[in-house]
Amino acid sequence: MWCRDQSASTTTKIKCPASNSIRARRKKSLSDEQRRTKYDIYADIIEIIARKGLCSLTRVSYGANMPVDRTKKEISFLIAHGFITEVTLEDSKKYRATKWGLEYLETFKHMRKFFAALGDRPHNL
Secondary structure, X not given: OEEEXXXXXXXXXXXXXXXXXXXXXXXXXXXXOOOOOHHHHHHHHHHHHHHHOOEOHHXXXXXXXXXXXXXXXXXXXXXXXXXXXXXXXOOEEEEEEOHHHHHHHHHHHHHHHXXXXXXXXXXXX
16 A cells, blocks of 8 residues: 655555555454364365255355365365265256264264363364
8 A cells, every 4th residue: 555655755556555454354364263173164165064954066165265276176066075965956966964964964063062161273274
């Protein structure tokens, strides 16, 4: 961010001191405490699918607040590991949570409660 130098007789651009605080706020908003872990993302995707029953890729993407291309990668991972299944209905793909996926979601919620009780968020999850 650039500001005008008011003390100079000519208008010159100088680095604005406020820009440092803006950068600091951006970094702070993307800190480890604000970012979701991959396990948070898996749980979000499974929960969205479980709530809706059958869910399209776009619906999962919107619900998980992720771009469609990244959501597609995460869904592929979850399908490969048996957490969700793909169902084809009238030329469209829908996704359904499996029993294994629901167990993961339940366990993840319990672990989140334990970490909240400890007052610490795990950094390596």
